Amino acid sequence: MESRLVSSSSPSIRPSLSLSKYTPTRRHRLSLPLMAGKSERGRPAAVSCAMGQPPSAEEKKKEVKLWGGRFEENVTDAVERFTESISFDKQLYKQDILGSRAHASMLAHQGLMSDSDRDSILQGLDEIGRQIEAGEFVWRTDREDVHMNIEAALTDLIGEPAKKLHTARSRNDQVLTDFRLWCRDAIDAILSRIKNLQVALLTLAEQNAGLIVPGYTHLQRAQPVLLQHLLLAYVEQLERDAGRLLDCRVRQNFCPLGACALAGTGLPIDRFMTSNALGFTAPMRNSIDAVSDRDFVLELLSANSIIAIHLSRIGEEWVLWASEEFGFLTPSDAVSTGSSIMPQKKNPDPMELVRGKSARVVGDLVSLLVLCKGLPHAYNRDLQEDKEPVFDSVKTIMGMLEVSAEFAQNITFNQERILKALPAGHLDATTLADYLVKKGIPFRTSHDIVGRSVAFCVAKNCQLQDLSLDELRSINPVFDKDVYEFLGVENAIHKFCSYGSTGAECVASQLDYWIAKLDINRDKDIN
Numbered sequence: 001m002e003s004r005l006v007s008s009s010s011p012s013i014r015p016s017l018s019l020s021k022y023t024p025t026r027r028h029r030l031s032l033p034l035m036a037g038k039s040e041r042g043r044p045a046a047v048s049c050a051m052g053q054p055p056s057a058e059e060k061k062k063e064v065k066l067w068g069g070r071f072e073e074n075v076t077d078a079v080e081r082f083t084e085s086i087s088f089d090k091q092l093y094k095q096d097i098l099g100s101r102a103h104a105s106m107l108a109h110q111g112l113m114s115d116s117d118r119d120s121i122l123q124g125l126d127e128i129g130r131q132i133e134a135g136e137f138v139w140r141t142d143r144e145d146v147h148m149n150i151e152a153a154l155t156d157l158i159g160e161p162a163k164k165l166h167t168a169r170s171r172n173d174q175v176l177t178d179f180r181l182w183c184r185d186a187i188d189a190i191l192s193r194i195k196n197l198q199v200a201l202l203t204l205a206e207q208n209a210g211l212i213v214p215g216y217t218h219l220q221r222a223q224p225v226l227l228q229h230l231l232l233a234y235v236e237q238l239e240r241d242a243g244r245l246l247d248c249r250v251r252q253n254f255c256p257l258g259a260c261a262l263a264g265t266g267l268p269i270d271r272f273m274t275s276n277a278l279g280f281t282a283p284m285r286n287s288i289d290a291v292s293d294r295d296f297v298l299e300l301l302s303a304n305s306i307i308a309i310h311l312s313r314i315g316e317e318w319v320l321w322a323s324e325e326f327g328f329l330t331p332s333d334a335v336s337t338g339s340s341i342m343p344q345k346k347n348p349d350p351m352e353l354v355r356g357k358s359a360r361v362v363g364d365l366v367s368l369l370v371l372c373k374g375l376p377h378a379y380n381r382d383l384q385e386d387k388e389p390v391f392d393s394v395k396t397i398m399g400m401l402e403v404s405a406e407f408a409q410n411i412t413f414n415q416e417r418i419l420k421a422l423p424a425g426h427l428d429a430t431t432l433a434d435y436l437v438k439k440g441i442p443f444r445t446s447h448d449i450v451g452r453s454v455a456f457c458v459a460k461n462c463q464l465q466d467l468s469l470d471e472l473r474s475i476n477p478v479f480d481k482d483v484y485e486f487l488g489v490e491n492a493i494h495k496f497c498s499y500g501s502t503g504a505e506c507v508a509s510q511l512d513y514w515i516a517k518l519d520i521n522r523d524k525d526i527n
Contacts, residue, residue: 063142063152085145085384091391092146093132095181097125099174099257100150100165102277107167110268117161124158125150146178147171168269170261172291172379177257179387181278183300186394187249190304193401194242195518198235200408202514203526205231208413210504212489213328214427221425224489227413229502232510237310244303252296255280259290262378292378294368294386301365301390304397305358311400312358315351318407322348327417332410335403350403357396364389364396422489423463426454431492432464432483439478449476 075083101122108118128150131137143149148171155162205228215225255275258265264287271283284290321328331348339345367389371382429450436446452475457464465487472479485491496503500510515522 080142080144083144083381083384084141085387086139086141086143086149088388088391089146089175090139090149092175092178092182092387093150094129095178095185096146096150096174097129098181099177099274099278101125102274103169103257104165105277106270106273107164109273110270112167112267112269113161113164117164120158120161121154121165124154124162127157128153145171145175147174168258168260168265168267170259170291172261173256173259173287176291177255177278179390180252180254180256180280180296183252183296183390184249184279186390187245187300190307190394190398190401191242191245193398193405194238194245194307197401197405197408198238198514198518199520199525200405201231201235201238202511202518202520204408204411204413205511206522206526208415211413211415211418212422212493213418214422214425215502221427223430223502224422224427224492225502226493226504226507228511229507232507232514234310234314235514238307241303241307241310244306245300248296248299248303250281251299253279253281254284255282256284256290258283259287262288262291288378292375294372294383297386297390298365298368298372301361301368301393304393305362305365307397308358308361308400311404312355314404315355315358318351318411319348319355322411326421327414328421329411329413331407332412335407335410348407350407354400354404357400361393361396361400364393426457426464427489428464428487428492429454431486431495434495435483435486436476436478441478449478 104113104118104121104125107113108115113121128137137153139149140152143152151162151165154165208227208231211227212224213227213230214221215223215230255271255278257274257278258269258271275281275283318329318331320326322331331346333346335348335350336346337349338347368386371385371389375382432453433443433446433450436449437443441449453464453467453472456471456475457467460466465484469479469481469483472483486495493502493504496506498506500506514520515526520526
């Protein structure tokens with residue numbers, strides 16, 4: 001847990017094989033490729049993928065599928081449109097190229113292709129990667145998915161050597177290798193954004209030292225708490241979110257490549273070599289399990305859903321506090337929006353959308369849970385539908401974290417309004433009960449005495465600290481002059497002393513802990 005946060009500038013995981021130019025860096029990961037070569041109707045033109053040249057009459061004909069040897073007819077246009085996944089799985093192109101490079105290098109090492117064929121493949125993959133990055137690559141629907149698009153383009157580009165690349169590999173293990181690499185990168189990116197939000201919350205805490213706010217249960221005033229204490233509660237929740245992602249990353253960092261369709265292969269491949277090259281912990285032990293389960297994705301979406309729920313609760317709290325009824329905080333214009341009809345409105349829309357988008361993230365998890373329910377082993381085409389919920393969940397949760405940090409950096413807590421609101425609600429009642437316990441009165445009896453004291457205050461329309469000693473003694477003679485050291489929110493705050501409580505010394509200790517744990521420089525990162 002101590003080293004779990006990976007900043008956006010951290011070095012990427014480097015494969016041990018020489019994979020030449022196309023080892024993606026953190027800066028490149030999770031980006032969307034540019035589209036090119038669309039026809040007038042907006043569908044990908046049926047052209048050569050190699051250099052994105054205009055199609056000839058011959059090229060406009062459907063090409064034979066790479067798996068088409070036993071088929072005598074082409075699939076219909078409707079089937080092709082319905083079964084394609086290139087419209088969304090092209091996001092995996094960096095991981096697909098990286099996996100192919102590792103696979104080709106392993107095949108050459110094992111004598112399953114020549115070194116010259118390997119070099120041609122690596123150079124060709126470099127060129128395809130360059131074309132995609134430059135927006136020159138043409139994604140073709142008739143080539144179905146990211147794997148077939150890249151392999152067919154490689155064949156167009158270098159010829160026969162490309163046909164050896166799929167040796168001892170199925171799209172079943174290929175896509176899962178890509179997907180696990182993508183999810184690993186996604187987890188690192190989410191962890192970085194969690195830390196950014198934690199730092200923003202700690203900055204708010206430092207800026208509002210000593211500010212007391214009402215604490216709520218059942219959305220009713222309960223006890224006084226330091227604002228710092230509440231902000232640190234958010235930080236604690238985010239840390240557990242990060243821990244779940246790290247646990248997920250450990251379990252998903254195993255390599256399915258070489259499991260092939262489901263049963264492995266009779267060829268002498270070295271799965272440990274490719275696993276090591278791609279930065280995995282080890283190859284997956286069971287080839288059927290390797291291609292059939294999506295628990296690593298379910299775990300990621302579950303972790304994202306819990307993050308979304310935490311962010312939604314922060315959003316709800318801040319939206320309430322920004323309302324005229326509370327008035328506890330004011331967002332700057334930079335993170336607010338207005339109304340098309342009501343000129344006076346200033347809305348905390350970013351946090352409303354954080355609250356709203358949490359439903360989307362939870363929905364992505366539910367979609368995948370239902371998708372996986374009842375599938376027989378091993379691979380089923382249903383599992384093509386696993387990617388869009390994951391892409392959406394990751395994109396959405398990263399946006400939620402980013403805008404929450406942005407919002408936190410652009411709000412002001414209205415101390416005067418908060419101080420005026422503090423006396424209401426008898427927030428010091430529980431502290432008064434503690435006073436009676438210290439006088440030797442059983443807590444249940446103390447609870448009753450304080451309850452009658454509050455009822456007395458309600459009848460008089462006053463606060464507990466406004467009662468005279470004679471009035472308090474009329475309720476119970478145990479009260480003495482020292483009772484006023486326990487009344488009022490400031491005195492109440494000073495009486496908290498248990499570990500993890502809202503007492504000033506306890507909160508200061510918690511704040512110091514988080515400053516150290518997140519490796520924050522108070523002068524540089526906060527002030």
